[in-house]
Amino acid sequence: MSGYLLAILALAALVMHFVGSARARATQNGASEKTHSRPIYHGLNAAIWTGVPAFIFLLLWLAGQNSVINQLVVASFPGSESLDATTRSLIMSEVRQVAAGNIFKEPTPEIQAAVTHLKSLQQISAIAMVAVIAALMAIGAFLGYKVIGNRFRARHSVERSVTYFMMFSSLVAIVTTLGIIASLVFEALQFFAKVPITEFLFGLRWEPQIAIRADQVAGQGAFGVIPVLFGTFVISLISMIVAVPTGILSAIYLTEYADKRFRAVIKPLLEILAGVPTVVYGFFAVLTVAPAVRSLGISLGIESSPNSALAAGAVMGVMIIPFISSLSDDALAAVPTAMREGSFALGATKGETIRKVLLPAALPGIVGGVLLALSRAVGETMIVVMAAGLIAKMTVNPFDAVTTVTVQIVTLLIGDSEFDNPKTLAAFALGLILFIVTLILNLIALRTVRKYREKY
Amino acid sequence: MSSAALTDTVSAAGVDWHSDEMKARRRARYASDRRLQIYGIIAITFALGFLAILVGSLTFTGYTAFTQTVATIEIDLSTAKVDPANIGEADWRGIVRGALRAQVPEMRRSDERKFFEMFTSSAPFLVRDAVVDDPGRLTGKSSFTIPMADPVDQLAKGAISRDIPENQRRINDKQIGMYDQLVANGVISKPFNWGLFFNADSRFPELAGLAGAISGSFWSLLVCFVISFPIGIAAAIYLEEFAPKNRFTDLIEVNINNLAAVPSVVFGLLGLAVFLGWLGLPRSAPLVGGFVLALMTLPTLIIVTRVSLKSVPSSIREAALGVGASKHEAIFHHILPLAMPTVMTGSIISLARALGETAPLLLIGMNAFITSPPEGVFAASTALPTQIYIWADSPERGFVSRTSAAILVLLAFLVLMNGIAIFLRQRFERRW
Numbered sequence: 106m107s108g109y110l111l112a113i114l115a116l117a118a119l120v121m122h123f124v125g126s127a128r129a130r131a132t133q134n135g136a137s138e139k140t141h142s143r144p145i146y147h148g149l150n151a152a153i154w155t156g157v158p159a160f161i162f163l164l165l166w167l168a169g170q171n172s173v174i175n176q177l178v179v180a181s182f183p184g185s186e187s188l189d190a191t192t193r194s195l196i197m198s199e200v201r202q203v204a205a206g207n208i209f210k211e212p213t214p215e216i217q218a219a220v221t222h223l224k225s226l227q228q229i230s231a232i233a234m235v236a237v238i239a240a241l242m243a244i245g246a247f248l249g250y251k252v253i254g255n256r257f258r259a260r261h262s263v264e265r266s267v268t269y270f271m272m273f274s275s276l277v278a279i280v281t282t283l284g285i286i287a288s289l290v291f292e293a294l295q296f297f298a299k300v301p302i303t304e305f306l307f308g309l310r311w312e313p314q315i316a317i318r319a320d321q322v323a324g325q326g327a328f329g330v331i332p333v334l335f336g337t338f339v340i341s342l343i344s345m346i347v348a349v350p351t352g353i354l355s356a357i358y359l360t361e362y363a364d365k366r367f368r369a370v371i372k373p374l375l376e377i378l379a380g381v382p383t384v385v386y387g388f389f390a391v392l393t394v395a396p397a398v399r400s401l402g403i404s405l406g407i408e409s410s411p412n413s414a415l416a417a418g419a420v421m422g423v424m425i426i427p428f429i430s431s432l433s434d435d436a437l438a439a440v441p442t443a444m445r446e447g448s449f450a451l452g453a454t455k456g457e458t459i460r461k462v463l464l465p466a467a468l469p470g471i472v473g474g475v476l477l478a479l480s481r482a483v484g485e486t487m488i489v490v491m492a493a494g495l496i497a498k499m500t501v502n503p504f505d506a507v508t509t510v511t512v513q514i515v516t517l518l519i520g521d522s523e524f525d526n527p528k529t530l531a532a533f534a535l536g537l538i539l540f541i542v543t544l545i546l547n548l549i550a551l552r553t554v555r556k557y558r559e560k561y
Numbered sequence: 562m563s564s565a566a567l568t569d570t571v572s573a574a575g576v577d578w579h580s581d582e583m584k585a586r587r588r589a590r591y592a593s594d595r596r597l598q599i600y601g602i603i604a605i606t607f608a609l610g611f612l613a614i615l616v617g618s619l620t621f622t623g624y625t626a627f628t629q630t631v632a633t634i635e636i637d638l639s640t641a642k643v644d645p646a647n648i649g650e651a652d653w654r655g656i657v658r659g660a661l662r663a664q665v666p667e668m669r670r671s672d673e674r675k676f677f678e679m680f681t682s683s684a685p686f687l688v689r690d691a692v693v694d695d696p697g698r699l700t701g702k703s704s705f706t707i708p709m710a711d712p713v714d715q716l717a718k719g720a721i722s723r724d725i726p727e728n729q730r731r732i733n734d735k736q737i738g739m740y741d742q743l744v745a746n747g748v749i750s751k752p753f754n755w756g757l758f759f760n761a762d763s764r765f766p767e768l769a770g771l772a773g774a775i776s777g778s779f780w781s782l783l784v785c786f787v788i789s790f791p792i793g794i795a796a797a798i799y800l801e802e803f804a805p806k807n808r809f810t811d812l813i814e815v816n817i818n819n820l821a822a823v824p825s826v827v828f829g830l831l832g833l834a835v836f837l838g839w840l841g842l843p844r845s846a847p848l849v850g851g852f853v854l855a856l857m858t859l860p861t862l863i864i865v866t867r868v869s870l871k872s873v874p875s876s877i878r879e880a881a882l883g884v885g886a887s888k889h890e891a892i893f894h895h896i897l898p899l900a901m902p903t904v905m906t907g908s909i910i911s912l913a914r915a916l917g918e919t920a921p922l923l924l925i926g927m928n929a930f931i932t933s934p935p936e937g938v939f940a941a942s943t944a945l946p947t948q949i950y951i952w953a954d955s956p957e958r959g960f961v962s963r964t965s966a967a968i969l970v971l972l973a974f975l976v977l978m979n980g981i982a983i984f985l986r987q988r989f990e991r992r993w
Contacts (some may be wrong), residue, residue, distance in 0.1 A: 171841040264889040266944040271799035274792040278817045278863065280855050283829060288834035351604040358601025371605060378612055380975065382917025384946045385619070385968050388953045392961070393618050423611045430608075456594030477822065484824020486920035489944075491953060510918070511826050518924050520834065540823065547822040551815075 107167055110238060114163070118156030121246050125151030128253050142259035150259040151249030153266050159241040166234050174226045177221050289540055292533030299527045300328045306532060307331065311497035311508075313517060313528050328531055330538065332497035336507030340418040340489060341482040343503060347422025348482075349475055352429025359430075360437045361459055372431075379427035382499045387491030390420040395492055402504035410494065415503040417492040421485055429471075432554075436470025437463055439558065469557040478552035480543045486511040512541050590705025619972075629754040629767060630709040630717040632680065632743060634661040636688065639703045648693050653685035665742050676739055679732075681708045681767045708756070708767040709749075711959035713740055715745055717751065720958065725766045731958070757966060761933050762943065766959025773934045773964075777847050777927065777942030778916060784851020784938055785858060785915050790908055792855075793862030794897075800863070802892055807887070819861035828857045831926030837925060845926040845941035853925060854915040861914070865907030868915070869900040874993050902989035906982045913978040917971065919946040945971045 126148030133140045156225040178200060179193050200219045203212050212220070253259070297305065308329015318451065359368050395416040402409030439464050464471075494506025495516060517532040577583065599811040636656065658677060661684075662668065668676060681687070684707045690700050691705060708714075715721040717740075743749050751975050760770025786822040804810040832853035836842045842849050873896050881891035922928070928947045935942035943951065949971065952964040 112759040133781060168840055172839075175841075210731060245565055260790055260887065264887065267889060267893075268799075268803065271803065273797040274795035275799045275804065277792055277856075278798065278820055278860060279813060281831070281859070282816050284818060284835055285823070285831045288831055288838075289827075292834055340791070354601045354604035355608060356596075358598065358605060362598050362601060363630065371609070374609055375605070380913070380917075380979070381615070382919065382946055382971065382975070384949050384953075385615075385972070386919070388949065388964055388968060389615050389618065391953065392622065392965075393614070423608065426608050451709055454590050454594040456597040457590065460599065480822060481824075484826065486824065487950070490920070490923075511824070513827055514830070515920065516624070519832075519928065528759040533830060536827055540827050543822065543824055543827075547819050551818055551822075 107163065110163060110235070113162075114156050114159055114238070114242065116244065117242050118152040121155040122148040122152035122250060124148075125249060125253060128250065129259070132253065132255060138255055139254045141257065142261075143194050146259040147253045147257070148261050149263045151246065151253070153263065154245040154249035155242055155247070157266070158245055159238045162241055163234070163238055166230075166237075169231050170234075174223065174230060177226055177270055178223050182219055183215055183223055222499075269443055285540065289533055289537040292530050293537045296527060296530035297532045299530070304328065307478070309356075309499070310382065313513070313531055328527065330535070331507060332499050333510055333513055333535070334538075335499050336493070336497060337483060337509040337511075339414050339501065339503070339507050340493060340509055341479060343415060343418025344422035344425060344482045345475070345479060347419050348425040348429050348478060351422075352426045352474075352478075353433050353471065355426070356430045356433035356437060357459055360434055361455060361463075372434075375427050375430055378424060381424070383424065383485060383487035383549070384491070386424055387487045387489075390416050390492035394420055395533060398504065405504075407504045409504040412492055412494050412506045413504045414493065414507045417489050418503070420492065421482055421488050424485070424488065425478045425482055428481060429474050432474025432477065433467070433471045436467040436474065436557065439470065440466045459532065469553050473550045473554035473557065476546050476553070480546035480550065483545050483546070484511065486515060490515050510535050514539070543552040569608075616972075619787075619965045619968050622962050623969045625718045625720065626757060626959075626962040626966035627754050628718075628751045629756060630714045630749060630751050631706045632661075632664075632709060632748045632985065633704050633750060634660050634664070634748060635702055635704050635708050638692065638699045639701050640938060643692075645696060645699055647749040648696065648699075648894050649689060651689075657685045657688050661707075664746055664748060665739055668739070672735055672739075675733065675736055679710055679713045679736055679740065681710050681765055683763075683765065683768060685993055692709055707835055711957055712736075714767055715958055716740065717749070737894035752799045757963070757970075762931060763950065764930075765962055766955075766957050769960070769963060771970060773931055774943045774945045774948035774967070775970075776934045778944040778946075780847035780935060780938050780942070780985065781850035781854060781922075781927075782912055782916060784848055785854040786908070786912060788851065789858045789862055789911075793908070794866050794904065796859075797863045797866030797870060798892060798897070801867045802888070802896075817860045817863055821864060824920075825857060825918055828853050829921030831856070832921060832925045843939055843941070845929045845931070845943075846939050847856045847927075847935060847942055847944070848938035849925050850922050850927050850944060851938065853919060853921045857918065857921065858908075858911040858915050861911045862908055864898070865911070866904050868906070869903035870896060872903070872993065873899045899991065902991075903984055906986045906990070909978055909982040909985070912973050913982075916974060916978070919950055922947050923950065945974070 126144040129140075129142075129147035133144065159472045171473055175197050179197055182196060196216075196219070199212070199224055200216060203216060203493050204220045204223050264404045274438035279373060305328050308327075310327055310329045311332045312327040359372060362482075363371070391412075398413050398416040398419070399411055402413065402415075444462055444466060445458060450460040453461065489512050493512055494508050495512065496506065497508045498505065500507060514532045514535050517535075582861060587613055634657075637660075638656070639655045641651070643656075658673075661677065661680060663675065665676065686706060688705050709717070712721065712730075714738070716723075716732055717738065721730050721732060722736060740749075749942075756770045757770065758775070759772050760768055761773040763769040800810065800813065804813075832849055836849045837844055877895050877899065878891050881895045882888070886894065922944050927942065927944050928951055929941055929943065930951070931941055931943060943969065949964055949967045952960045952967060
């Protein structure tokens with residue numbers, strides 16, 4: 106339905122473009138005075154006036170109609186004033202199911218009435234939408250056609266529209282950030298209404314699965330986030346232990362020692378590691394790395410779990426190598442040649458120059474890169490979802506299973522989207538923590554990298 | 562070798578550079594230089610070795626899923642009492658079982674159940690659908706291809722060894738005997754597994770395919786591209802060419818850089834709360850997946866576009882303005898077309914990233930079990946990476962190799978997209 110409307114809109118705009126430019130051409134041919142805009146701008150202007158207002162209206166209508174219809178239907182439901190939000194949404198979803206033809210049990214007469222009401226409202230809404238859009242299109246087309254003339258500054262009008270579109274586009278990023286913050290904070294506040302924020306932040310037990318079966322357990326501190334954060338820290342630490350030395354050493358070799366041909370082949374190969382989807386790493390960690398790590402742990406006589414922190418962390422570390430490598434690469438390349446040559450002139454070997462001159466000079470850039478990589482490791486999801494554990498344990502044994510923030514978010518939300526139980530809301534509270542932590546890391550990292558760039 | 566030692570040697574006059582002590586020092590210094598080189602080589606070898614093992618092990622486990630063990634069975638439908646007007650209602654189970662039974666005439670009745678288990682349990686439906694498609698088959702003998710069930714498939718591919726004790730394998734000695742008989746009859750073959758590409762998901766590995774996932778990914782990426790491409794370019798042009806330099810545009814800039822580093826799972830939470838919760842869009846729909854992916858790719862796209870706009874020399878702009886073009890005309894007629902190859906490269910690479918993105922799609926429910934490919938952006942579907950996740954979680958042995966095969970398919974798409982991007986860059990990009 107809305108697809109057809111969109112197609113009709115596009116078609117109408119296209120037609121108006123040709124009609125408009127044809128008319129502009131006709132008026133210009135017989136004109137004695139100079140014309141301001143070329144015919145194509147008159148056509149474009151007519152097309153924009155025809156299509157854009159109607160298109161914006163269509164989007165707004167589609168975004169708003171469901172909630173309005175829902176409210177009207179629930180309001181007409183007998184005794185709806187006394188119902189709470191949960192029952193309302195339950196009734197609404199049942200009404201929609203029945204209206205869509207998925208009848209699981211014989212609906213009650215009230216539901217039947219609501220379904221009839223819903224269907225009539227939907228029909229009214231559709232007719233109203235088509236009518237308003239047709240009217241908007243007609244008015245726009247009429248004005249756009251009428252206004253064509255030699256004095257009309259069609260180019261300015263078109264350019265203004267384009268500028269508005271560009272301004273709107275540049276706001277999308279801000280709106281996205283606001284949307285993220287709003288949705289996380291909104292849902293997290295609802296969660297903190299059920300579980301006190303102090304218990305969430307300082308609790309030492311994380312057992313969300315118990316809380317769905319008996320809500321009162323939630324009050325006993327089963328939503329303590331400390332063990333989850335601890336697990337995230339352990340896995341990120343392991344991944345950094347793998348990635349930082351490997352990344353920096355390979356960057357040193359590639360920038361300082363390797364010849365051009367070697368570098369031209371090896372660098373893109375390293376970058377592939379960053380391009381492999383994380384779900385692939387996750388599967389590889391489960392299939393190959395985890396069993397190997399486990400048998401290693403058993404042969405060392407350490408208690409080992411099939412989904413160890415070491416396997417997940419190590420694979421994640423490999424994924425991060427290219428980030429650290431390429432950022433260190435940039436940092437090393439940005440060190441002025443004068444410093445390097447000065448060191449050589451004093452008789453230092455290449456290795457001494459690198460260790461005594463280049464690395465200290467490039468350190469801020471490298472640290473920035475490491476922080477960015479750390480933020481990636483903290484936010485990385487699929488590898489840990491597939492390879493790390495589900496049970497929150499405070500252990501530093503890398504062969505044992507730990508869980509992370511992202512694992513908990515995904516497991517809490519998969520297959521369950523009721524917005525009112527603490528289990529679902531807890532995921533948003535975790536998301537808020539994740540967002541804040543990564544935001545801080547990113548801000549520090551970006552600032553360090555930028556400052557460093559300005560220095561040289 | 563410390564800096565103190567260095568200055569000592571420099572400042573001390575009359576050092577005998579050929580003394581043994583000095584020779585040893587030089588050797589030590591060169592050795593440490595070499596050590597650093599060796600560490601670098603070890604680091605690179607480790608990273609690339611890991612990549613090789615990754616690709617190698619996936620290929621090794623995945624290549625078997627590109628063939629499927631099938632039985633080609635002749636069925637004579639002219640004798641079966643099938644009503645041509647109502648093909649679906651016939652006793653297809655009985656017909657297929659009769660035809661299968663004829664392959665092993667001397668089988669005891671008590672073994673029949675085990676025997677039928679060796680074929681995919683959907684065999685009657687496959688035969689029925691084939692006949693519905695071509696009712697001409699009702700008149701005489703025709704052959705039907707029936708995939709073997711997972712344990713038999715594994716046996717045929719050598720993944721289940723005949724040497725391990727009977728109680729530890731999922732196929733017993735009698736079934737192996739019957740399988741050998743089928744092989745002797747010449748009905749077993751291992752053709753290329755087209756079902757992997759043209760079937761939708763299924764609980765049974767032998768029938769599961771990627772059609773739903775591939776089309777789901779296609780629709781999501783289409784939505785993602787349609788939204789993020791124009792908006793990304795428009796935003797980049799505005800920020801690069803029009804925006805005044807003030808606090809607000811600084812904020813936008815910092816914000817875009819930060820957004821590019823926000824974990825993808827957070828975008829999933831955004832999609833869940835806003836698109837599913839507040840706007841009431843359908844769960845598991847490629848439309849919502851596309852929205853979320855578009856929001857994720859936008860920051861990268863804006864950054865790439867800005868860089869490419871910046872790299873166009875200002876003489877082009879000045880020449881355009883000089884002959885009387887408006888600012889918009891200079892940008893849209895001259896600068897943007899010159900920047901376009903880089904922008905296209907960047908957007909293809911970001912689309913490739915979006916194709917591999919899993920976590921946000923999981924949160925908006927694109928990990929549902931759906932047995933038919935989606936017919937549009939509103940129908941529930943999976944995507945390639947989420948399909949991989951679902952299969953990786955499935956216990957059947959056959960799904961291990963299918964998961965690897967799905968990963969190989971995904972990687973092939975990624976290689977293809979990146980290849981196109983590299984081709985575009987090398988063919989059309991200008992260096993100034």
